Amino acid sequence: MNTADLGLPVDVPSTALFTDQYELTMLQAALAAGTAERRSVFEVFTRRLPEGRRYGVVAGTGRVLDAVENFRFDADVLGFLRENAIVDEPTLKWLASYRFGGDIWGYPEGEVYFPGSPILRVEGSFAECVLLETVILSILNHDSAIAAAASRMASAAGGRPLIEMGARRTHELAAVAASRAAYVGGFATTSDLAAGFRYGIPTVGTSAHAFTLLHDRERDAFQAQVNSLGRGTTLLVDTYDVSEAVRMAVEVAGPELGAVRIDSGDLLLVAHRVRQQLDELGARDTRIIVTSDLDEYAIASLAAAPVDAYGVGTQLVTGSGHPTCSMVYKLVARAESADPKAPLEAVAKRSTGGKTSIGGRKWAARRLDERGVAEAEVIGTGAVPAALADRQLLVELVKGGQVLSREPLDAVRDRHAASLANLPLSATQLSRGEPVIPTEYI
Numbered sequence: 001m002n003t004a005d006l007g008l009p010v011d012v013p014s015t016a017l018f019t020d021q022y023e024l025t026m027l028q029a030a031l032a033a034g035t036a037e038r039r040s041v042f043e044v045f046t047r048r049l050p051e052g053r054r055y056g057v058v059a060g061t062g063r064v065l066d067a068v069e070n071f072r073f074d075a076d077v078l079g080f081l082r083e084n085a086i087v088d089e090p091t092l093k094w095l096a097s098y099r100f101g102g103d104i105w106g107y108p109e110g111e112v113y114f115p116g117s118p119i120l121r122v123e124g125s126f127a128e129c130v131l132l133e134t135v136i137l138s139i140l141n142h143d144s145a146i147a148a149a150a151s152r153m154a155s156a157a158g159g160r161p162l163i164e165m166g167a168r169r170t171h172e173l174a175a176v177a178a179s180r181a182a183y184v185g186g187f188a189t190t191s192d193l194a195a196g197f198r199y200g201i202p203t204v205g206t207s208a209h210a211f212t213l214l215h216d217r218e219r220d221a222f223q224a225q226v227n228s229l230g231r232g233t234t235l236l237v238d239t240y241d242v243s244e245a246v247r248m249a250v251e252v253a254g255p256e257l258g259a260v261r262i263d264s265g266d267l268l269l270v271a272h273r274v275r276q277q278l279d280e281l282g283a284r285d286t287r288i289i290v291t292s293d294l295d296e297y298a299i300a301s302l303a304a305a306p307v308d309a310y311g312v313g314t315q316l317v318t319g320s321g322h323p324t325c326s327m328v329y330k331l332v333a334r335a336e337s338a339d340p341k342a343p344l345e346a347v348a349k350r351s352t353g354g355k356t357s358i359g360g361r362k363w364a365a366r367r368l369d370e371r372g373v374a375e376a377e378v379i380g381t382g383a384v385p386a387a388l389a390d391r392q393l394l395v396e397l398v399k400g401g402q403v404l405s406r407e408p409l410d411a412v413r414d415r416h417a418a419s420l421a422n423l424p425l426s427a428t429q430l431s432r433g434e435p436v437i438p439t440e441y442i
Helices: 021-033 061-069 075-083 089-096 126-130 133-157 172-185 193-199 209-214 218-229 242-253 267-280 296-301 386-391 409-421
Strands: 039-045 103-106 120-125 162-164 234-236 259-262 287-290 309-312 328-335 344-346 363-368 374-380 395-399 439-441
Touching (some): 039 133, 061 395, 133 172, 133 296, 209 234, 259 267
Parallel strands (some): 234 259
Antiparallel strands (some): 039 328, 328 344
């Protein structure tokens, strides 16, 4: 059974109001002007990466496909628009039968991207495409920010597993999306059961300090947990005295104790002391898990510590200081009339302040050097050079309004690992720097 097909209360009947009002007022004006049916091309891209980041991670594409399919104006939604005089009756009539019937191309989910990369390309009539701007950007900006932070943390962890545990630090629905994005970026498990149910992500969890404090003695709490969950459980050892708790944990569970968790203090120092103590007590296979407001820099600082896994919450679900990717959704080409055969004309915003864009329906390819390592993100609007024909990045996701395929999340996760492995080694450095490869326009 595919758990993603089960759905959850986090799925809403319609995504049509996950939008800004001006998208509907533009539609109304375009319908009245006779320009609404002009064939158009919109592209999602970002002009720059967050400061200090070397690459971005495409995440949320699967959720975008769900949102496009569920973009329907049902009776309740239309009633709200009518009662609040958002749009006029002709526009309401048009919206009542809205179904996206265009095409969508994009970077496959899990792929890395760079400034200017046409991450998503939406083609159809102006009317059907313009309505999708906000919902697409809200998903991609959020999920890609979380996935990028997760990817950096996974690199810093050096192969040690990461646990996503940030549900209590963000909106309850955002937490599910954040867990999904973290899994794409390299996290192994989540504490959020809704994410496990919705997306099949492995879930973990044992106890908090409250469980220890509930009992008259720390030993009683440990014994109750071991009796319930078995000797392979993880015992939280920093409620009172860490050294005493570790001694007691091994006495209760024996050398088969699965793990101990440390949630406070000087994690580097404490981890070394706990490892030594566990070994001396014969619990050489007992793992050490650390939590406590970790980010990629804190994880990197623990590289030499005897830590077996990390639990990350706040910094992950807030994008480790960059909660958005600043992606935009811009019209880059449109037909000169509503005639389906009318040729497309490139259009672009011409303004100052770093907000200019490049017009035209774009392709993207990643050029590799002689060793197979990426050396440039190449973007163009004309014919694709023969040397780059097999290096194109965009794939067809929706054709004629129909989603072509949906990928298992594990496949997306594997793609990200492979994509990151093809970048120069400096991509995984945490020091501030420019994008690891340049963007070239031809």
